[in-house]
Amino acid sequence: MARAAELKPGKICEINGKQYFVKSVEVKSPSARGAATLYKFVFNEILTKQKYEETFKGDDIVGDVDYMTRSLQCLFSDGEQFTFMDVEDYSQYVLNNDELGEQVSWLQDGMEGIIGMFVNDALLGIQLPNTVIRKVLDTAPRMKGATATKSAKPAKIEGGISVNVPDYIENEEMIKVNTQTYEFISRA
Template sequence: ARNVLTRNKVDITMKGTDVIEEADFSRREVQMLYTDATHLFVMDKEDYQQYELPLEDVEEELKYVTEGLEGMRAMIYNDGCVGLELPAAVELTITQCDPGVKGNSATSRSKPATLETGLVVQVPEYIKEGERLKIDTRTGEYLARA
């Protein structure tokens, strides 16, 4: 039996009798430091170790990440950060949305709202620009006012 494992453009070919050593895998609570043109930089909240992730690897997660986000964890594999785990919901501020139509507050119509990270979500028509909202990070949907 042959298996080919691919990680970071390195191919490892194994035979049926080969043994893989147990990987050093952990999840560590981190906070966002900054992004540059190519990477997101995060810091371990316990030991202050810094990790960098290519932006293309965390493109989806960045829609929910702000400075001070609590509950974000880095997935560490053999001393390197290989991904981010987000909390189930985050709070984000609306930076742009159209005003609601007067007299329609009782209807269940929705409108698009742009949040501080650039994420666009559908919100009830009565929601206003500047409000903080809870957003589900698994679906990208509006949950409630924060």
């Protein structure tokens, strides 16, 4: 059994006897004293692929599901779906953009370090690596005298993702970004 606060996108759980894949999580922290933090989940049912939304308190319990994980590589995309390859036995699996959700913007041809979740040898979803290296495509010019301080500016990176970067980062630089929090980590 797992607590709702422990569920993250890409995990699989059981609710009311049905198995669900976690698509997204939204955390709401009420300002009232003693109020519990709420977690709003968007799930896809494993069998029917139907969307299901539910809100839990952090201490609510959800059921565990037995699933296997395998290391995958993103081979390519045809615009509508992505093809992944198992790095051990070279079998290929396909997920469409709807099944991947917002993870699509992080995926690139040849990307490694992806974990696939399988139930009954069917690929249900993926977990991205915690960090990836991406090129800065567009950001404001370097500020004269900028140092590694807390000041930040927005930057558009490969995949169309916007992240805040330090003032000293310029266009065409490679940076390391956290895929869960969309935060700049360091230069690559």
